[in-house]
Amino acid sequence: MIEYTLHGPASQERARIRVMSALRENRFPQAILIDGPAGIGKKWLAMEIAKSLQCTDPNMRPCGHCFGCRMADDSGATDGWVVPMEADEARARSSDDVAPGSKAKTIEDFKKAYIEEIQKNPYRVDIFSAGAYISVDLIRSMTSSFAMKGDRIRTIIIAEADRMNESAANAFLKTLEDVPANTYFILTTSSREKMLQTIRSRCLALHLLPLSDDEVRSEVLRVAGEEFDEASLTDDVIGLAVGSPGKALYYAEHAKAWCKLASDFVVFSLRGSYTELFMQLKETSLDEAYDANRFLEVLSFLLADLLREQANAPLRMPETTTAVGLSNFPRVDATALELALVAVQETMSRIESRRVSASMCLQNLSLKLFEGYK
Known part of the structure; x- marks a missing residue:
């Protein structure tokens, strides 16, 4: 045989x-x-x-x-x-x-x-x-x-x-x-x-099942080559990957900018600092539908992690989630975060339909992300 x-x-x-x-x-x-x-x-x-x-x-x-x-x-x-x-x-x-x-x-x-x-x-x-x-x-x-x-x-x-x-x-x-x-x-x-x-x-x-976090790390290092910066594989990047070496490689390149932007997106939306947020969105160049939705995946992950934080559950993006400082916004409860997640998913669908520009969708999202909880 x-x-x-x-x-x-x-x-x-x-x-x-x-x-x-x-x-x-x-x-x-x-x-x-x-x-x-x-x-x-x-x-x-x-x-x-x-x-x-x-x-x-x-x-x-x-x-x-x-x-x-x-x-x-x-x-x-x-x-x-x-x-x-x-x-x-x-x-x-x-x-x-x-x-x-x-x-x-x-x-x-x-x-x-x-x-x-x-x-x-x-x-x-x-x-x-x-x-x-x-x-x-x-x-x-x-x-x-x-x-x-x-x-x-x-x-x-x-x-x-x-x-x-x-x-x-x-x-x-x-x-x-x-x-x-x-x-x-x-x-x-x-x-x-x-x-x-x-x-x-x-x-x-x-x-096929997702890989373990350790497997993700080892597979990324195996296929990425000698020029890959291992330091870019932060805990937040491994958490964002959710068992996918391909996503870990993608976010290793983008996460440094996108995780900070996601944190600022939440904080500035809560504060109503829209002009500052719009400037950051413009500087990050999220005009392409694919990139905009990959950023919104990071934002979704952050909102889900904020829910975990409120429930005292383990965090997948510990550095970015802690940086938000949600305790400074006592009105934001689990319901507010769940509604924000729904708003993000709806925005991703609109961006994917390509009926409205990605930048316009992101701006509209920031205005209504925590509507009623600011």
Whole structure:
């Protein structure tokens, strides 16, 4: 019997055992959906599975050195991936349609750049822009490659599958209804509820758990490289990550500014110091919807921590929460904080809809955050 070994954090061992058992017993499904919070290693596991399926070693898989393993690790083998792309990138011409010697970027060039970033750090949560999506043309391009003859195992990783638009989802559903022989789809998503139920029902569901705080720290240091400043992994950053190395990496870059802004946002809103707060918001440059909502995640976390502080529960962001000095505002009780959390969530939805500018939404939020409790 061929032995399979998938590597990864101990917190996700049960999921890997399930996959290895299916591989070992030759009952691996042709479509699998890996879901879980952003940045916890879904793409990493997807790549490990792809190598295991394509590996040809007769004893231990993935071996890491056979042709199948090398193909799975080759960022130039773009047929093995479907990734969200910006509209202009997805409309780029194929390498088959570009004149010899042309320096114009092809769709394969764009896809290869994304794959390289994923392989460099599969935990990253900001590889794809907020406007990137999986179009029906990307799905059709994937299925057109099925016409190529060959007996080798074909694996296709569909990263952030919830970003398929309606046409792409329907086209992919038709493919799932009649999957070609020796072809395996590995989908990843942080928002399975946004996917067609008919697609989800045709995939084996595999849920990944968040990592422990110690695992987050060690995984960040493993993938970030020698230039990474370990001091940026503060207790507040680890708390914000909630078990996600990808979020820890993201907040290690932004938390110093955003945690202070979140603390000031609460204090200045309570004091009515709106002019000063508006100036800080302008200096922090939160005009992009994605960045604005990531900041609001920090603000939500702070409000939740203030509730924990009132209940004498352990804090996830001890430094920032203590800096607010909530005891100086005796009128702010649990109800006020809960209503503030609702206001933040509503603002995030408005920003995501893109009907109103992010900066305007943040200003409006500051005016009503503790309405009636100031």
